[in-house]
Amino acid sequence: MTMKIVVCIKQVPDTTEIKINPVTGTLIREGVPSIMNPDDKGGLEMALRLKDQFGAHVTVITMGPPQAEAILREAMAMGADRSILLTDRKFAGADTLATSHALAGALKQLEWDLIVAGRQAIDGDTAQVGPQMAEHLDIPQISYVEDLKFDGKNLFTIRKQTEEGYQMLEVESPCLITVLASACKARYMSVPGIVKAYDFEVETWGADKIDVEEYRLGLKGSPTKVNKAFTKGIKSKGEVFEVEPEEAVGIIISKLKEKFII
Amino acid sequence: MELKDYKDVYVFIEQRDGKIQPVALELLGKARDLAESLGEKVVAIFPGYGIKEQSQSLIEYGADKVICIDALELKDYLTEQYAQAIYQVIVENRPSIVMIGATTIGRDLGPRLSARLETGLTADCTKLEISEDGHLLMTRPAFGGNLMATIVCKEHRPQMSTVRPGVMKKRAKESSRSGEIVMFTPNFDSKKFKVRLLENIKEDKGMIDISEAKILVSGGRGVGSVAGFEKLNDLAKVLNAEVSASRAMVDAGVINHDRQVGQTGKTVRPDLYFALGISGAIQHLAGMEESEFIVAVNKDKYAPIFQVADLGIVGDVNKIIPLLTERLAKEEK
Secondary structure, three states: OOOEEEEEOOEEEOHHHOEEOOOOOOEEOOOOOEEEOHHHHHHHHHHHHHHHHHOOEEEEEEEOOHHHHHHHHHHHHHOOOEEEEEOOHHHOOOOHHHHHHHHHHHHOOOOOOEEEEEOOOOOOOOOOHHHHHHHHHOOOEEEEEEEEEEOOOOEEEEEEEOOOEEEEEEEEOOEEEEEOHHHOOOOOOOHHHHHHHHHOOOEEEOHHHOOOOHHHOOOOOOOOEEEEEEEOOOOOOOEEEOOOHHHHHHHHHHHHHHOOOO | OOHHHOOOEEEEOOEEOOEEOHHHHHHHHHHHHHHHHHOOOEEEEEEEOOOHHHHHHHHHOOOOEEEEEEOHHHOOOOHHHHHHHHHHHHHHHOOOEEEEEOOOOHHHHHHHHHHHHOOOEEOOOOEEEEOOOOOEEEEEEEHHHOEEEEEEOOOOOOEEEEEOOOOOOOOOOOOOOOOEEEEOOOOOOHHHOOOEEEEEEEOOOOOOOHHHOOEEEEEOOOOOOHHHHHHHHHHHHHHOOEEEEOHHHHHOOOOOHHHEEOOOOEOOOOOEEEEEOOOOOHHHHHHHOOOOEEEEEEOOOOOHHHHOOOEEEEOOHHHHHHHHHHHHHHHHO
């Protein structure tokens, strides 16, 4: 039987492209491209490598606004077999718990041996939705995955990153893993893949398609709420010198002496 | 849910191989402030194996009570074992607040636990305080660092948050403090223990953790290659500093992930931070802007790093680094 993998991906603003307005201290969001979250892309690549080696069926799913379809097409062009866009106004304003309920609800409608998510998304950096989905689905989780080996039947041997080094862990399917972008370098979309991806029908699912109580979804289902958001403001500016290297080094050294650092 | 039934500030005490992690003591320090403004107690949840003798030290660092769970099942951290034990402590004791260190363990355990409890969890908080009406105000960076958001969890308990190592300050040890130590025995459902630990590998890199370094010499894209980093190492040597890097250098494979400063790396606040060839993406700034004194060298005078630098030099790092190293070496003599 072919292994079934579902990869959860998210469309995020490329936060490395966001800049700060030096005068107002606010974010400049205009012209910031939307991308597939890097850790999710690493996870998708890991799934596609399992497909290359063992012939798995890979479904990608994302929750987001209609324009999030773009990353599903990118995933299809990379080699995914099926794509689902989970979109509904009822999902709006969801915190991580409400998001995990919606996604877990959708996952319950699908078959899987392995669920893959990115470790965290670069816009929120919470690393919560993966483990929360695993809890709702009552399956084991392994987070911070750097490498995965499959025995071809049902056993995964996983290398997990830790502060001190790594752990080797073993788990049978079904399970959920959250993957680091650095785990595997994602492949490029292939030309036939791109052609195929544009003809493909992206399935769109709303709240009616998943079996989750409405009070668990969106803003209503979110225990955490943003009380206020603010920018940190600008730190009082230090001195900046544009001089020849010799002189620059002199300035650095005298400043460090002045501050008693050296 | 009656909110008034939930009280006290609980801290998850992370230990690895029986060694209590610094972040746990930092959280106890912050928990004391919160408990004092609420008029409640600080309770340490201390799971592990062969650890109960260390419970007293948690009282000395600020706990009023320690709930120690000493069980063979908890010898090594595994998600389900720890989630079961701590879940049972929380359900039985009804804390108002639960704090967890944002380590790889805490960031694995926190969401699993909060989902089981059907409550909110705010990740990587940099500021925690109590509002006038007694709720926890949890402030965290969003959008990669520049935007700050204050999050509340008003209708669910416990209010859960994770905090990164190095963000809060631990209190001085008070050996005269006294408190209560209780042992807790969970009812484990071992059928749910699906993940097996085969090996725990520690890579001794022979270096000081960058979050504990006094001086950091940090390199970015402008330093470029492995050869560029050699020059950085030379500079670090004369300054008795550690080398760190921006994410670009980690992604390029020039330096290991444990040396990365920033939102997806480590938070550092050394006495002196050299940002060399680092443009200063907000993710990077979020990890280092609390440094005592920041020296930035970059060829682009509009680089955002100059907005946080105390001293900025517009110039070529590849020329300035060797020159600075040479001059500092002379100064030493």
